[in-house]
Amino acid sequence: MVHGTHNALEDIRNKNIKIYINGEFFSRNDAKISVFDSGYLVGDGIWEALRLHNGVLVFLEDHFERLWQAAATVGITFPFTKEALEKEVWNTLKLNNMHDDVHVRIMITRGIKKTPSQDPRLTISGPNVVIVPEFKKASTESKEKGITLFTSTIRRGSPDYLDPRLNCHSKLHEVQALIQAIEAGADEALMLDVNGFVSTCNATNFFIVTNNEVWTSTGAYCMNGITRAKVIEACEKNNIICKQKDFSLFDVYGADEAFVTGTFGGLTPVTKIDGRTIGKKSYGDFTRKLSTLYNNLIEDYVNNNG
Structure with a gap:
């Protein structure tokens, strides 16, 4: 068994979670992103992780501040506000009937490229936003x-x-x-x-x-x-x-x-x-x-x- 700081108790509910991709929801097996995505091609993306504890996203302001700072650092312009992204996170959590012991990963890439390249000018879409929520309780x-x-x-x-x-x-x-x-x-x-x-x-x-x-x-x-x-x-x-x-x-x-x-x-x-x-x-x-x-x-x- 893999041992480390991310050890979590097994939870069969994770087989049926719904994952958010650009405003739509997909089952775990159907949640996919294009091979022309900037994150896949050259690692051009940023992410943030949150914990849902007793119905509250813990230290949300700190996490979003770090996410927006990361976006400014790499030059990704978000076409949404912090309030709008928070709403999408909550929509994802509610759809999955989640309240406690939940880990949420937000991943945002620069977008879809016209062709495989590092050049950000070849990006032909807005940022791709993925929200992956999982029932994850740390192993005591x-x-x-x-x-x-x-x-x-x-x-x-x-x-x-x-x-x-x-x-x-x-x-x-x-x-x-x-x-x-x-x-x-x-x-x-x-x-x-x-x-x-x-x-x-x-x-x-x-x-x-x-x-x-x-x-x-x-x-x-x-x-x-x-x-x-x-x-x-x-x-x-x-x-x-x-x-x-x-x-x-x-x-x-x-x-x-x-x-x-x-x-x-x-x-x-x-x-x-x-x-x-x-x-x-x-x-x-x-x-x-x-x-x-x-x-x-x-x-x-x-x-x-x-």
């Missing part, structure tokens, strides 16, 4: 077990050629990093920045706990994680020292605890990195405390927006 067993990491030789790039904060369809370097980790017997990959400092993981953000302080990277070379930001916020609200700083594998190997963050899994403990055991428990007490504080932020958001 996987979270309690924790994950293992392997430090990839593939670095998180500099923002002058592909800003790591951008949620784009071009994820091949992260896939390569993950393949290295899997071949080394680990669950996921830890990635360094161009200066050799610890940056992030292939699909999640990375934290360590050392001497009752929480450390994460500066953010200059890592994914612009919403969950990462919420963990930092939770630390600030609860007088926990959280430092965004440069640190190396030297600091990581001697850390008291380590964990990763992501929209789907929340906080997931890390038990080993490069074969070295981190901490004394598979799920450290400090990580568990921070997970509770993060979940409290979710509950507060749901209560204020439900």
Whole structure:
């Protein structure tokens, strides 16, 4: 069985979900996009992921702000407003009778190309919008077990050629990093920045706990994680020292605890990195405390927006 931060409980309802494509709905097997789509041809697209919790799309404003920033960065002009896209997401959720433990993936590409090419001027349609909702509840067993990491030789790039904060369809370097980790017997990959400092993981953000302080990277070379930001916020609200700083594998190997963050899994403990055991428990007490504080932020958001 594949083990990692996206482990979910099996749900047979996902066989019959309806997927949104440009204003229409299709069954899972019939949900298709053209081979001339910009995302398929050259990875020219952006995406966002949301969680539906007790009838509320958690941290929706933050996710949409990141999506619109991504569109501005790559030069895709949306022919719709945030309110209009939110309405389409809700239409998709209602059609699928979804209320809780749901993961929603929004994918937007530049559109259909006249011919296979990188050139955006050869795009002959508006943006293609796909919304994939799934019943996905994170596996508690996987979270309690924790994950293992392997430090990839593939670095998180500099923002002058592909800003790591951008949620784009071009994820091949992260896939390569993950393949290295899997071949080394680990669950996921830890990635360094161009200066050799610890940056992030292939699909999640990375934290360590050392001497009752929480450390994460500066953010200059890592994914612009919403969950990462919420963990930092939770630390600030609860007088926990959280430092965004440069640190190396030297600091990581001697850390008291380590964990990763992501929209789907929340906080997931890390038990080993490069074969070295981190901490004394598979799920450290400090990580568990921070997970509770993060979940409290979710509950507060749901209560204020439900």
